[in-house]
Amino acid sequence: MFAELTGFLDYLDSVHARTRRVVLCIPPALLEWVPAPQRWSAGDQVRHLAAIERWMYAETVSGRPSRYEGHGKVLADGLPAVMAYYDAMHAESRAIFAALTPEQWAGRTTTPAGATIGTWKWLRAMLEHEAHHRGQLYLTLGLQGIVTPPIYGLSEPELAAHAAPRG
Template sequence: MEITSINTFLPYYDKIRERTKRLLAVVPSDSLDWAYKPGKFTIGDEIRHIATIERYMFAETVAGRPSCYRGCGKELADGYDAVMAYFDQLHEESMAIFRALSEEDLQRKCTTPGNATMPVWKWLRAMVEHEIHHRAQLYIYLNMIGVKTPPMFGLSAEEVAAYTKPE
């Protein structure tokens, strides 16, 4: 899917973020430091990572600047309220950059941290895929610690099956 209008992309991306926020709302405040294995991202790291990558890699790159992503550790925000505020703050900063993009900017080439060049619209599409990837990891993490997670689109797979009429 080619992104040809920033005015249609932004509402779409808002819906992606709304689904992520619904999931973050069920994260237990005492579980931010949980990881499935030593040395892997904690739940808090995952949340900070989504925020910092969006702001300091994707937004900077589409603005024509190099990535300034430096990680996602607790030094950026620690504690449930601080992590959620940080997540929202960086998203607002990113959205200000994205709102300034024109349709012509979407076709302009940007250079990724891996030194690949691609149209800005493709980089924005990669950003959405990145968020969805990490949101899926959070779903798994939360399920591993016994947290009931919200269905992504309103119904769980079991509810869809229950509503489906046999042939």
Template structure:
């Protein structure tokens, strides 16, 4: 999928973000800094990572600036309310930057961490894949905690099987 219109992309991306945000409602407040194994991302780390990587890596690089990503620890936000508000604030800042990307800019190259150059529309597409990847982690973490989560598109796998011929 090639991105030719930033506004239609941002509408699509907002829906992706909303599906991630919907999952936050299922996170037990006392489990925000829980992880399945020492040294691995906590639930809060994943959310802060999504916030910071979007704002300080993706949003910076589409402006032809170097990445400013410095991690995702509790120094950015701690506790359920702070972490979810931080995610929303960073997303709003990022969306303002992305909204300034012109149709011509979408076809320019930007330098990403590691020194590779990539077309901006492809970089934005990678941002969506990155969000979805980490949303999957959140589903897994919540599953490990025995938290019942909503199906992403209205039906569980079992319900799809039951409704199929």
């Protein structure tokens, strides 16, 4: 999918920007609201995305073991701190990814489970992981009636209104 690291980095930036737009919709009072017992809050989801990108993905592609330790409020408490943590972990991760050599990019990475996978495929999985949690953020906010931005410019009703009739 990503023949070159630069293409991946560009796409990573766009994925991060889309997620960040949703994160900015979280009202501070609802940051730690959970929809049901044993479920994650929006704050948990954002801290998780930040921590796993930096402390699992960035570490493992660098040839180091995962240092991911969770998503709790100890990492960042309150919306300003969560946003700062999210942005800081992304910036650190992106710098680590950008420093990968072509050999590392085309090489293999060992996952925390001990499997080996192509580095670019491992980082592609990270993007899928982020999309998964972004969807959870949309659902969590939707359950609270929070208006969220469409991912690519049109909401579903707007898209349907622009559709050509089938015939």
